[in-house]
Amino acid sequence: MRAALHIPGHFGEWLQGRLGADGPVVLVTLPAPALGLDLCYRPGPGLSLRGAGLTPARARRFLDLLGLSLRGRIVLRPVVAPGLGTGVSTASLVALARLAGWNGAPEILARACVAAEGASDPLMFAAPERMLWASRQGRALAALPALPRHEILGGFSGDPARTEATDSAFPDVTDLVARWRGAATLADFAAIATESAARCSALRGPFEETAPQLAADLGALGWLRAHTGAARGLIFAPGTVPAGAGAALRAAGWRGLVRIRGGGR
Known part of the structure; x- marks a missing residue:
């Protein structure tokens, strides 16, 4: 069996919530190329699927939406366990589509993912971080500014929590979206991300004490989280992550540490 492809994931969100009390759930994702999912494939009769909780029947329904078909043995290998906030579910469907030969518009692929799972x-x-994404609709509502260069040092804290398409119990972030569209410096973006994470923790739990304290102790500009899932991260300007920061996160109980570098205009 050969490794066919890797689909990058994400590491929680810079912000997530409702646009108004009754508006759609929207988010700004944090890309994490090293996370996501690897797909291993061997041609053959029928369709055999293992890993990431995706069944052959569900895969066939999804591929039918795109006018595609696929046969063979497929093993889906998430870089981290599903439910931690790294996009494993969406990555699984994107991997299947690309293995089956999909080369169409990403907007169409996104709609198929939503039709199959209810969210994407x-x-x-x-450049997924450059759009205000309506995750239950599978479409971008607005273009967003490029992020300044940044480093995220993070890990996983708490139990897995899979996204439920019917779950819309998120705080109103209309004001944060407006601030995001006008933000300029990394400190601006970090402050917005911190407020979004704090609002989510206050409404949805779990109560988050460790991340704010670590951010203060380590001189981070702010912190962020998976608004559904266990991913937690500290936001730093490039080159400012202090020595011993990883040890501090481990001592606080964070596991599976990750380091993400991104942004730049």
Whole structure:
């Protein structure tokens, strides 16, 4: 069996919530190329699927939506366990579509993901952090500014929590979206991300004490989280992550540490 492809994931969100009390759930994702999912494939009769909780029947229904078909043995290998906030579910569907030969518009692929699962992360786009994404609709509502260069040092804290398409119990972030569209410095973006994470923790739990304290102790500009899932991260300007920061996160109980570098205009 050969490894066919890797689909990048994400690491929680910079912000997530409702646009108004009755508006759609929207988010700004944090791309994490090293996370996501690897797909291993061997041609053959029928369709055999293992890993990431995706069944052959569900895979066939999804591929039918795109006018595709696929046969063979497929093993889906998430880089981290599903439910931690890294986009494993969406990455699984994107991997299947690309293995089956999909080369169409990402907007169409996103709609198929939503039709199959009820929600989607924007992993099929080249710059997913540059859009205000309506995750239950599978579409971008607005273009967003490029992020300044940044480093995220993070890990996983708490139990897995899979996204439920019917779950819309998120705080109103209309004001944060407006601030995001006008933000300029990394400190601006970090402050917005911190407020979004704090609002989510206050409404949805779990109560988050460790991340704010670590951010203060380590001189981070702010912190962020998976608004559904266990991913937690500290936001730093490039080159400012202090020595011993990883040890501090481990001592606080964070596991599976990750380091993400991104942004830049």
